[in-house]
Amino acid sequence: MARGFTRRTFNARVRFVNVVGIFDSGIGGLTVAREVCQQLPGLDLVYLGDTARLPYGAKSPDTVTRYALQCVRFLEEVKIEVLVIACNTASACAIPALREAYPTTPVLGVVEPGAKAAVAATKTGSIGVIGTQGTVNSNSYREAILALAPAARVTQKACPLLVPLAEVGWLDHEVTELTIRTYLTPLLEHTAEHDPIDTLVLGCTHYPALKPAIRSALEKMAPTRTIALVDSAEAVTAELAVLTGAKPGQGSRHIYVTDLPKRFAGVAQTFWRAALPEVTHIDL
Numbered sequence: 105m106a107r108g109f110t111r112r113t114f115n116a117r118v119r120f121v122n123v124v125g126i127f128d129s130g131i132g133g134l135t136v137a138r139e140v141c142q143q144l145p146g147l148d149l150v151y152l153g154d155t156a157r158l159p160y161g162a163k164s165p166d167t168v169t170r171y172a173l174q175c176v177r178f179l180e181e182v183k184i185e186v187l188v189i190a191c192n193t194a195s196a197c198a199i200p201a202l203r204e205a206y207p208t209t210p211v212l213g214v215v216e217p218g219a220k221a222a223v224a225a226t227k228t229g230s231i232g233v234i235g236t237q238g239t240v241n242s243n244s245y246r247e248a249i250l251a252l253a254p255a256a257r258v259t260q261k262a263c264p265l266l267v268p269l270a271e272v273g274w275l276d277h278e279v280t281e282l283t284i285r286t287y288l289t290p291l292l293e294h295t296a297e298h299d300p301i302d303t304l305v306l307g308c309t310h311y312p313a314l315k316p317a318i319r320s321a322l323e324k325m326a327p328t329r330t331i332a333l334v335d336s337a338e339a340v341t342a343e344l345a346v347l348t349g350a351k352p353g354q355g356s357r358h359i360y361v362t363d364l365p366k367r368f369a370g371v372a373q374t375f376w377r378a379a380l381p382e383v384t385h386i387d388l
Contacts (some may be wrong), residue, residue, distance in 0.1 A: 111366065122351060125184030127175050131271065131368060132288070132309035133190030134375035136214065138342060139337040142189070146351030149358070150182055152386075154361035159267075161238025164371040165197040172198035173205060174388050185342040187349060188340060189213045190309050192235055196244035210347060217339035218305050219248035225332040226303040229256045232291040235377075236309030245307050259298045263287045263308075270310040273374045276317055284314070284321045292326050300326070305334040312337045313375050314360060330372045356379040362388055 113229050124147050126137050137151050154160075160168050172194045176187060187202070187209055189195045195213030203211050222231050222245075234243040240262040249258050265283050274280045291301050304322070306312060312335050322331045358381060361368045365383040372380050 109116065113169075122355070123150065123183060123185045123349070124188060125131075125176070125179035125182070125186070126188045126190050127154075127172065127179060128152075128190040128309060129154050129160040129171075129194065130370055131155070131375060132267070134372055135309050135312040136188060136190035136337040136340060138376055138378070139335075139341045141357065143341050144345055146348065146353050147348060148355040150179060150184055151357075151359045153359070153361045153368060154388075155361045155368055157354055159236070159238075160191060160193040161236040163193075163238075165242075167258045168194055168305070169198040169201045170301075172202060175362075176202055176206065177290075178386065178388060180209070182210070182358075186210045186344070187212070188344065190337075190340070192239040192244070192307055192309065192336070193242070196239060212340055212343055212347070214309065214336040214340050215244045215248050217343045218307065218334055218336040219245055219252060221334045221339040221342075222249055222303050222305050223252045223256065224254065224261050225334060226253075228299065228302045229253065230299040230301045231256055231303045232301035233258060233260045233304065233305040233307045234263045234266075234287065234291075234311065235260070235305075235343075236267065237264055239307050245305060250337040257298050259291055259301060260307075261287055261291055263311075266314060267308065267310045270313045270374065271371050275314060275374070280314065280317055281321060284318055285325060288318075288321060288325060292322075300329070301331065303332045303334060308334055309336060313336065349382050359383045360386045362386060 126312055130153050152175055157171055195215045199213045240260045246258040249256050269280045365385045369383045
């Protein structure tokens, strides 16, 4: 692996990783892949979406961990040098097992970087988290935020309809706006349990595709307040940049899925927003 980086020397703080593997249960992780390609264009990127077994959010932690290990085994075979788990459910459930299985490969999830960014952004300590039901039930963001800021007040809201709305491309549809407003209303109200939030974590990798609609809804619903949006794709890319450094030139892009490559390619434009690399089917 003569690319300026070896697994043997990672613990010696050698940087400039060339090959980044990004794993997601399906298509939402393309928001992370796109951000990496935009901010770190010199890196080679291999993306794997486990479309045969999505969604992960409705499955048990043991099952998610087993699936993640199987998928990452493929990425290791294609010689990735750093792994990004672009799936909130897998980040919450599987990272300890992945780090144990691949101790010399750096593993980044989306939860820890998102929690750090939220703590850095909040001024009042009142932080909202929106995500899938599985991510909210895991309490992964709450625990990660409170580990960094024990006095923070974290309010979570499951938003199950946002994923299908993003996947059908209804990014600025009136139905999407109404759905977002319905989900966000409790987070912006003062209750006995929490203060109105001043920071909102987009705790699902589908949600960055809806970020303009979410920002617009917040501005209309709370016009006198500034509410920071924490994009998990941006947060994990910032951490990856610290790990890898910058590499000149244009890296290669490869996308693999475990089922329905044509459907994946059709939906992917909503998240990739550029000429999509060829999508290849693999059988794990």
